[in-house]
Amino acid sequence: MHPVTLYHYVALSAILLVIGVFGVLTRRNLVVILMSIEIILNAVNINLVTFSRHYQHVTGQVFAIFIIAVAVAEAAVGLGILIALFRNQETVQADEVNLLKW
């Protein structure tokens, strides 16, 4: 077995990013789309922590903390919008919401 290098972590992060983008683009359920965004943010956090380790400096980890804070805010507002949408439109499918469509 090869020893684990920075390369392994970056590749893992790239795989997670691809999975998350696939979920955002193809799923119809808005809750699952929000979860896919969390997957993408996690991929970014793995990269930040990896390079923070590589450079022996914790700034990358501090940025990861900020990303977690933004993810919390995004989830709270996104789910609030989702509840308001369900109350008004009785649907959580992304392609059935076309109020702004011309």
Add this chain to the structure above:
Amino acid sequence: MLDTFFFYAFALLTVAGAALAVTMRSAVHCAVWLIASLLGTAGLFLMQQAEFLFAAQIVLYVGGIMVLFLFVIMLVNLEAAARERQMRKRWPIALAGVLLLAAGLARSLEEGIRLPAPRPAPEAAAGNVQQIATVLFGEYLLPFEVASVLLLVAIVGAIVMAQREDAR
């Protein structure tokens, strides 16, 4: 050797959890698999000596965000949505785009990552949490305060949006 084993175990948990989270039919199953994926990520943080982020990942992500998700899933009736078609009509186009992205990422990874060599490690007597606190409350104090305002705005915004029209 043990490091390698744990890396692959956590990596498998992370990737398999994420893959199942975006493909499962029921939103509750998606949430549970996403929790598995986030726990795998927490393990990877621990392996990279990011102990504070390991704890924050479990407390905030698994304990906070995912509980919020599960609350909303229970609040919003998703049974009808689970019986419907799960993918968009034109998903093959999206799949092609995603494969293009994957090919681009694989290509750039193949070229290798050329990084300046890391500086010699400073004599890190302080622990991980102490180091983070020094940087967070020193150099990044202003962004830290801005983040607290952002969270306050998000709380108020979520309450306003989830409120009933007649309760106002």
